[in-house]
Amino acid sequence: MPDGSSVVVLPARGVRGVVRIPGDKSISHRYAMLAAIAEGTSRFQNFSAARDCASTLDCVGKLGCEWRRFEDGAIEVGGVGPRLSAPSEALDCGNSGSTMRMLSGILAGQPFTSELCGDESLSRRPMARIMTPLSEMGAKISSSPGGRPPLKIQGGGLKAIHYKPEVASAQVKSCVLFAGLFADGETVVEEPIRTRDHGEIALRAFGAEVERVGNASRIAGGQPLRAIAAHVPGDLSSAAFFLCAAALFPGSQITLPGILMNPTRARLLDILVQMGLKISVTHLEEHQGELVGTIEARGAGWKEAIIAGADTAALIDEIPVLAAVAPYSEGGLEVRDAKELRVKESDRIAAVADNLRRMGAEVEERPDGMRIRGGQHLHGAELDSFGDHRIAMAFAVAGLRAEGETTIHGADAAGVSYPAFFEELRKITE
Ligand code: S3P
Numbered sequence: 001m002p003d004g005s006s007v008v009v010l011p012a013r014g015v016r017g018v019v020r021i022p023g024d025k026s027i028s029h030r031y032a033m034l035a036a037i038a039e040g041t042s043r044f045q046n047f048s049a050a051r052d053c054a055s056t057l058d059c060v061g062k063l064g065c066e067w068r069r070f071e072d073g074a075i076e077v078g079g080v081g082p083r084l085s086a087p088s089e090a091l092d093c094g095n096s097g098s099t100m101r102m103l104s105g106i107l108a109g110q111p112f113t114s115e116l117c118g119d120e121s122l123s124r125r126p127m128a129r130i131m132t133p134l135s136e137m138g139a140k141i142s143s144s145p146g147g148r149p150p151l152k153i154q155g156g157g158l159k160a161i162h163y164k165p166e167v168a169s170a171q172v173k174s175c176v177l178f179a180g181l182f183a184d185g186e187t188v189v190e191e192p193i194r195t196r197d198h199g200e201i202a203l204r205a206f207g208a209e210v211e212r213v214g215n216a217s218r219i220a221g222g223q224p225l226r227a228i229a230a231h232v233p234g235d236l237s238s239a240a241f242f243l244c245a246a247a248l249f250p251g252s253q254i255t256l257p258g259i260l261m262n263p264t265r266a267r268l269l270d271i272l273v274q275m276g277l278k279i280s281v282t283h284l285e286e287h288q289g290e291l292v293g294t295i296e297a298r299g300a301g302w303k304e305a306i307i308a309g310a311d312t313a314a315l316i317d318e319i320p321v322l323a324a325v326a327p328y329s330e331g332g333l334e335v336r337d338a339k340e341l342r343v344k345e346s347d348r349i350a351a352v353a354d355n356l357r358r359m360g361a362e363v364e365e366r367p368d369g370m371r372i373r374g375g376q377h378l379h380g381a382e383l384d385s386f387g388d389h390r391i392a393m394a395f396a397v398a399g400l401r402a403e404g405e406t407t408i409h410g411a412d413a414a415g416v417s418y419p420a421f422f423e424e425l426r427k428i429t430e
Helices: 024-034 051-062 097-107 128-137 172-181 198-205 236-248 267-275 312-315 321-328 340-343 350-358 389-398 411-416 421-428
Strands: 007-009 016-018 038-044 067-069 075-080 112-118 142-143 148-154 186-190 210-213 218-220 230-231 253-260 278-287 290-298 305-306 333-335 364-366 369-372 382-384 404-409
Touching: 007 389, 016 067, 016 421, 024 038, 024 051, 024 075, 024 172, 024 198, 038 364, 051 067, 051 075, 051 097, 067 382, 075 218, 075 230, 097 128, 097 148, 097 172, 112 389, 128 142, 128 172, 172 186, 172 198, 172 218, 186 278, 198 210, 198 218, 236 253, 236 267, 236 290, 236 321, 236 389, 236 421, 267 278, 267 305, 267 312, 305 321, 321 333, 321 369, 321 389, 340 350, 350 364, 350 382, 382 389, 389 411, 389 421, 411 421
Parallel strands: 016 253, 038 230, 305 333, 382 404
Antiparallel strands: 007 404, 038 075, 067 075, 112 148, 142 148, 186 218, 210 218, 253 290, 278 290, 333 369, 364 369
16 A cells, blocks of 8 residues: 555546646755845745755754745745844755855855754765865865865855866755855856856845856955845746646647746756657746746657766756656667766666566666666556655656556655646546
């Protein structure tokens, strides 16, 4: 029998309808953190409902910043300016790597000591990638062996650096740029591959000057931030589950209004179009520097794709769902250059391969990717979320085309990014 957090997915004939996707998680984290150190009260409509973003709000609350959530989903954050208050207890980042990595950048600039901890999954994730640049800037940081959480940060008195991270990570880039606000001089982050630029866009929205030339983002220290009012665009990485569901069934039709169309995230749409999904984007608008549009998608066959190099970085959060539905495609999917997937909320390469095999699929697992043949028939099975929100949701979508019932254990993990996901999926399933 399924336990309280298991979800059963039945085979479907198609998906149809309109889904209003909650606010983007990446943007919501950044807005909450920058609002905390801005002057004045910021208000955000459609702020993410994700548990991860609640972790960020909880942390900024412990740093002396008052916030409240309204019934319509909006939140207000009372900024305290650049100086936060020393927390009286450890800052619990829950499951959220974004909270720990980006908030560390701000804490590195504060003249007090703070401690950041997280759940079991976060406690396994690599933090050396932010400890190295923040230490170079002058913060004193200690961690558990191997650069794992918890972190202890003694901040203050930062100097600017020119940093070239080894991994392509928007979290690292935002962390260093946020620390750059508190540094003496101009901080530069030169990334190996272009990653999502919500940090730069949010900093500009709050009034800071951030220059971008080639792959380098530069910020001068000491710039004051002022509160903003913003509407957070719908999360494209959450929309991905519904788009992949539509791709599974020729004749399906879904509409997703108000979705983030930032070019550093929208590569997903190109890949889906290349694979055969019919997509049109209408009502393009800009909100606080972020592009937003309505997506209309129609299922129509499903070819093959290779995701490698810069595409892997651009699609890092969507690869689990693309891989979960790949066996139903004609030509399958090959993913390369993706060793980062092994250090996400779970080892996503192993988790995808394990669940697909339980459904009867053949998968070739590689150290930095996978190859999944198309034209396979899957059957329902008992699957595991591995405590990872994107794995739980990806396999709910895969279950729609399987023969028989699919049970996803640990399905409540979905709440880390999308608490209402299963309810919304049920509403549009035919
Ligand atoms: C995020 C960046 C990505 C992504 C994560 C959110 C962000 O991580 O996987 O879900 O908001 O900057 P990395 O930057 O570590 O690749």
